[in-house]
Amino acid sequence: MVTIYDIAKKANVSPMTVSRVINNSPSIKESTRLKVEEAIRELEYVPNKQARSLTSKETKLVSLVIPDISNPFFTNIARGAEDKALQLGYQVILGNTDENKDKEAMYINMLMSSGVDGALIVPSSDDSAANMKRLVKRRIPFVYVDRTVDSVPADSITGDNLNTTRELVQHLIELGHERIGLINGPAYLSNARERAQAFRDTLILSGIQPNPRYMIETHFKQDNLDEIISKFLSLRENERPTAIVAANNFIGVNTLRALRSLGIRVPEDISVTCFDDPDIIPDYNPFLTVAKQPAYDMGYIGMQLLIERIQNEAPAATRKIVLPAELKVRTSTSRRGAQD
Amino acid sequence: MVTIYDIAKKANVSPMTVSRVINNSPSIKESTRLKVEEAIRELEYVPNKQARSLTSKETKLVSLVIPDISNPFFTNIARGAEDKALQLGYQVILGNTDENKDKEAMYINMLMSSGVDGALIVPSSDDSAANMKRLVKRRIPFVYVDRTVDSVPADSITGDNLNTTRELVQHLIELGHERIGLINGPAYLSNARERAQAFRDTLILSGIQPNPRYMIETHFKQDNLDEIISKFLSLRENERPTAIVAANNFIGVNTLRALRSLGIRVPEDISVTCFDDPDIIPDYNPFLTVAKQPAYDMGYIGMQLLIERIQNEAPAATRKIVLPAELKVRTSTSRRGAQD
DNA sequence: CTGTTAGCGCGTTCAC
């Protein structure tokens, strides 16, 4: 391995001078700088980050801890985060927790020993608090994306769950629906809680009494099809909702698949709408009415917040950024009764 | 920061003993091991990977260099790679090249200075050879995924482009099509070349003379809609193909969108089929007939090959693994003339 | 079984 000593010898200077050239210190004679740069090129020297980190205490590495890169929503977050990181000279280490706090704990361990400068985290549950506290203790900056753990404050960037839910519900109400169901994620996630709350509030404000039987709870992962089917079957046929708000894209898609398997037509029998587009490719399959959250921006801005924090350019107070979603009305929702 | 010295003091042993415990060396008395582990727990000690790497020359970091994590095909590769890496105690650094060899070169630089132990690479073009050669020179193991750069040999895991293309074309021929078009990626990519060759060969074997005008070349990225439209418009209406093979998912989807915007019906007017499912979520939108390549396995096995190579458990000769695709016949392809 | 010594590659003092 080529080190600064090798190139020092070749350029007839001390290793320190080489180090100065690499870190382009101002006080260096132009002639020696050129000499050193020449040697660096000839020997194809590449600085050793490990050694540098040992003294500088920074690695230019950040961790991205998300539930599952396979979910297009998180895919976009990752792409946004990576773009911003690259721009600012950081590299990102990817971790999939599968919404499992033990797997999350594992990544937190790895991330601490890797010496990353900070982390962008979609926490797996309120029970993640223990994991987050360990980061705080070690003074590793982190930023919440999409969800927060309120007991451990930190910068955050999330969707506007309140208004987005309201828009979705109002869209259905305007179409004449009153028996509206919510298929939600688990209540131990901040975003699911906020959506449930907003769902209830919107109905009440519209003079509709929320029916607890219409508020189903499942999880945000890809494999919730069977659960959705069985919960649906537990409702008597004549008391089924005529419209459904699914709290994320997987739930939306699996609701579609569940209804299809039960022979229920969408939107003729039931209108379906959800958070987050299931497609990475815009408008490829314009069917589902969705509230599209700006996932890319969440990752992009989240990474910016994080790196500002790492570089001590952030204000002392934690920042809470809330991004609006875009309602995309397509054909999975229609006027109640228009088809009967 | 808590170091082995701190815990050595607390446990009344030498730092070396602590190091031995951490790396669970066999020769250590049970009682002292317990004492040390106790201290580690109390002080919440986490080993510093940088320092360790300085002597061990390994970082347990691998790089995943792909064109774009937003493409579901690469998303699945990433997920597979990450799963395997975690299993084997490695962390993965993500890089998106956008099929751009300069961006690729940048990542190669970063990866070298980060001291990653190896890399999983989807090369951006045959011109990537220069980048690959730099890795060879530095003896950084790498594995090609999906595509190869033949001038620089290395382990590889790719799809079976020959047979997959043949199956796709034969499927169309069996449906009565003869005017079959190929919308391909650029010829400087090994997989596109193989697909073009197999496409021609299959037609000829079936007694159909390949028409060069039906072999359109664009790129594999998301934003090729306009290009596809204009290439399509350059064909006279009565000499348009009746079926199309799209060489990847983005091309497939954008062909669909292009045809839609031109008022051409699929499959009534033109059948469309492509490589790689555009959906992450299985069978959510069962429309496109696709040849689904096992992307997850490519990432998973690719990572395994890589880590074997890193740990010197691989044979000297480069390994070439070729994985078959699964033909999923859906409704975007139909019998020629059946609808007229 | 355990401790001592030295050094990994680099940057931070300080001098010169």
Next chain:
DNA sequence: GTGAACGCGCTAACAG
């Protein structure tokens, strides 16, 4: 402007 000496946290190579 430039260099020598020391230390970052850890482990390999020897002792003992």
